Amino acid sequence: MGVLEKITSNQELRSWPGEIPLENLYTMGLAGERFFRGIKDEAKLLGTRCKTCDVTYLPPRIYCQGCFEKLVNWVDLPPQGKLETFTILNQDRAGRPYKTPRILGLVRIDRSEGALIHYIQGLEPQKIRIGMKLKAQFRSSSERKGSIQDIVGFVPA
């Protein structure tokens, strides 16, 4: 077995750039269709419930990961919950600093085991506490398109 001779001069280094236009469509599925229709049409959160495991899924699933049974029990959930954790974003995806930092929170939705991750609005960072009650703020019905962005963010309940 050999050992490698290596290039020792920067001027001799060659590379070839490659790229592909990587685009995908992601269908929302049975559960996603119903969830986002609930948000778009009625500004409400829908979960699915497994009575056997005593678990309410949000985002909803049509099967239970615990007992592996089909889930048919849809429940309306209050668009509010407890802040489980949050982070203050000082930069965007390209690493450019935000003039005004953004705040993302994970809100554990009441009467479910699930949560939503969204912006926290109307609170100074130093006023935010884990455990505080927050409620979802939806866009107006004419602005809603059936996506997670139909929610503006969470505000104090």
Added chain:
Amino acid sequence: MDRRVAVIGIGTTGFRAASPEVSYREMIYEAAVKAYSDAGLAPDQIGSFIACSEDISEGTSIFDEYCPDQIGGARRPVHSVSGDGLHGIITAAMNIQTGLFETALVECHSKVSNCIDPVEIMNYALDPIYNRPLGEHPEFIAGLEMRRYLYESKAQPKDCAAVVQKNRAHALKNPWAAYPANLELEEIQDSPATFDPLREIDRAHHADGASVVILASADWVKKNRVKNPVWVKGMGWISEDPGLEMRPWGRSIATQKAAKMAYKQAGIRSPRSEIDFAEVDDTYSYKELQHLEDLWFFPLGGAAKAVRSGLTRSDGKFPVNVSGGCLGMGNAAEASGLQRVLEIVTQLRGEAGVRQLKRVRQAVAQSWRGIPTTSCAVAVLSKGVNS
């Protein structure tokens, strides 16, 4: 038939910030040549070849096709695993345990310096319907998790700074490490917050490198009188809830369960007293603390106390990431997991030179697959087949 499995050869290029003078295949070839040389074997003595990689990071669809030749596996049984290096080790061990193969080789590498935009690759791992539309930097997830972990464990950001200080300092004694540094706690704490409470310096830098490990059955070890086998005594791997919304945020349940699985196989009842040192995932500083607790070495909050008191330093009673970890060596994707095995084997053989630990017989390696996953793997490695 004795189907226990041992590591009998290791090879690595070491990790560096960039590697422009070689292609990824040449880099892997170098690590493979070293591993064959270490094991005293030739490629035709290997039964099964396993390569760990992720197409989108490699920039090549069906990357499996680009794995065989540089590890000596052309026209031989090869498959790739889209998992961490520890998943590769576990797969190789199970290949041997089937009785089909006496030996197996595992390869992992990182050529991340070739990626124009690794953040976009990480972002593409996020759920496309619930999380990606927000359009934020995917490391917000580490910010969320760090805050919850600190809240539940009552650890402080300065304890995370102590992890950075320790691991970067450990790397000073590791020639394979890309990011050794002598840092003051104050300058670490002054590092700007990116996704607060996460600071820029809490995150491991990327690195290039390739590593190869060769394993064999106990039958083969005995027959060939291998002098310094290191035994794979326990293995565990778990994937928890894929979604960000239904998982708990303070603990690594996948690590807890993978550790239980591995300890049960290894017959370990009291991890802290039966394990001499550990190499664990520290892609982000707080992850080391979290992982140590979820490996059952410390109660919740105990890892912060341990790093504060120096217990987990290379000269402490329970050294953690004496290699420098990802923070000190660099984050080399799948290869980081394999490197933990390399470090443990080097230490257990007594070949670690200036960073050699004294009187070590048994160690644990743990990996996490990174943002946004909850996939973890654990391996128990031991000097003696019965120790």
